Amino acid sequence: MKFLRLLIAASFFASFSTLAMDVQVHNAYIRAVPPTAAVTAAFMDINNQGNQARAVVSASSAAADAIELHTHTNVDGVMQMRQVKQIDLAANSTTHLKPGGLHIMLIGLKKPLNMDENVLVSLKLDDGSLLELDLPVRKMVGMPHKNHQKH
Amino acid sequence: MKVNRSLLYVGALLLLGLAFLQIKSGLDQPDNSATIGKPTGAPFTLTSHQGEVSLSDFEGQLALVYFGYTWCPDICPTSMIFMAKAINYLPENLQNQLQPIFISVDPDRDTPDRLADYVKFFEAGILGLTGEKDYLAKLAKQYGAFYRYVEIDSAMGYAVDHTSDFYLVNSSGELLATLPHSISGEELQAILIKALENQL
Numbered sequence: 001m002k003f004l005r006l007l008i009a010a011s012f013f014a015s016f017s018t019l020a021m022d023v024q025v026h027n028a029y030i031r032a033v034p035p036t037a038a039v040t041a042a043f044m045d046i047n048n049q050g051n052q053a054r055a056v057v058s059a060s061s062a063a064a065d066a067i068e069l070h071t072h073t074n075v076d077g078v079m080q081m082r083q084v085k086q087i088d089l090a091a092n093s094t095t096h097l098k099p100g101g102l103h104i105m106l107i108g109l110k111k112p113l114n115m116d117e118n119v120l121v122s123l124k125l126d127d128g129s130l131l132e133l134d135l136p137v138r139k140m141v142g143m144p145h146k147n148h149q150k151h
Numbered sequence: 152m153k154v155n156r157s158l159l160y161v162g163a164l165l166l167l168g169l170a171f172l173q174i175k176s177g178l179d180q181p182d183n184s185a186t187i188g189k190p191t192g193a194p195f196t197l198t199s200h201q202g203e204v205s206l207s208d209f210e211g212q213l214a215l216v217y218f219g220y221t222w223c224p225d226i227c228p229t230s231m232i233f234m235a236k237a238i239n240y241l242p243e244n245l246q247n248q249l250q251p252i253f254i255s256v257d258p259d260r261d262t263p264d265r266l267a268d269y270v271k272f273f274e275a276g277i278l279g280l281t282g283e284k285d286y287l288a289k290l291a292k293q294y295g296a297f298y299r300y301v302e303i304d305s306a307m308g309y310a311v312d313h314t315s316d317f318y319l320v321n322s323s324g325e326l327l328a329t330l331p332h333s334i335s336g337e338e339l340q341a342i343l344i345k346a347l348e349n350q351l
Contacts, residue, residue, distance in 0.1 A: 031224065031225070031228065033228060033272070034268055034269040034272035034273075035272070036265050036268040037221055037224075037269060038222060039222050039223075039307070040224050041224040065306065066305075068306065070224075070305075072225060077314050077315075077331070079226045079312065079315050080312045081223070081226075081303070081310050081312075082303055082305075082310075083303060099229050100225065100226065103224070103225060105224055107305070108306065140228065140229065140232055
């Protein structure tokens, strides 16, 4: 009986850690904003190596009053930002959260975020697992300049 | 016969109604065409943290104007960085010929003091201005900028949908060029240099 329980616990742990390993976050950062700014956004590449589609269903952080999943769409030149219920992570692919599109929105920053400071953000997936992220605050270098290396 | 006559009356009334609608929409038209017509730019006086600023204060210079709001986490700061970069890459003799201006169309949240701190961050001498809502709405229209406040399901309360273009104007408020934020850095720079050299 005890052995069975252990086995169940072990298999649960194993499956949990496999799931956690299936989804990995790369190139993540929080955009540095002016000290008075009330909002900022986190960007990242989320790689789902699993064979099953996943989704980010919520995010949390102590750094802001609220944290939401947002997207931007360009409708005839008008930029529209809206909250989304979830960010889909298709199986075996990478979902890009990048300027001008999907992002994790931090609303009501509790204190100004300093450059190169790290901010803890956790993402909750639809299977209940959590991705704990330690995100650096980075200044954006701006939109891509063509032939950037010339400068 | 009696029935026919009343039908005639109904028909006449309908025609009258239609004619009225036609006239009404005709009367509305000038207003609509003003928004569709080519934007011309306009002079303006708005508020900075140091008081009133007019476009005419920058005589002999050009201004690069952007309409946005500071609760915009992404598009506006990206555009400001782009603007800052374009200015910092200008030949030195032209740099002080161009005044970059960020106009907040969200005066309820963006006070002049808040705006001043916001634009300072981008290190390009950008001037943060705002004003009365009605004035801003009219001004944006004259520049061909579009924005609207939208209640969204978010802790933000409301967002501002907006176009993201740069407007190059002279100090009389004459619109010289509308540059989309998708323009490349080189293109923007080439247009700025050409316009500024003509100005000299």
